[in-house]
Amino acid sequence: MTSAIRHVTVDCSDAYALGSFWSEVLGRPLHEDDKPGDEEALIEGAGLLFVTVPEPKTVKNRVHFDLQPQGRTRDEEVERLLALGAELVDDRRRPDGTGWVVLADPEGNEFCVERGEAERTATASR
Template identity: 80%
Template sequence: MTSRIHHATVDCADAYALGRFWAEVLGQPVHDDDKPGDPEVLIEGAGLLFVTVPEGKTVKNRVHFDLQPTDRTREEEVTRLLALGATLVADRRNADGTGWALLADPEGNEFCVERSAAERG
């Protein structure tokens, strides 16, 4: 027998606010039942569950997301995500187009933005 991952759960201070941020990032809606102030918010199509916890983030993530744009370049995606409220943590982009940008969501959870498949050509 095997298992499958049902959800990836992200602990956070405000499940609805962070869920909405990631819903915008991924172009997926939060679940119809989720409202501001809810302690849990689900982005069903992405398998992400955000849960409000009392503890704040204190160290580097042990797991993070690597995003690959589907309909724009890495640079365009980084610009879009910064406008949504992400912050640039470290720029690992190289002059030859390789590398990635390390960003953080509004609660400080790190994630990377890689080149699109078209850019990898």
């Protein structure tokens, strides 16, 4: 027998607020029972569970998400995420179109935005 990952859990100061941000990022709803002030928030179908903890984030996170845009370019996705409340941490885009962008969610958890599939295909065919 083996184990299966049920959830990836993210500690945070406000589970509902951070869960709501990631719900918008991923285009997936929070669980119907989740409400503001709840100590947990689960994104349906994504396996992401946000849990309120008393300790603040103090160092760079050791695990992060790498996002691949669906139906838009990396740059369009970066602009959308910045409008949702993400912050730019590091821009690693290269002149040839490769690379990625490092953003942070509203609680400072870093994540990367890579190129979309169409961009990867276009670069590979050059």
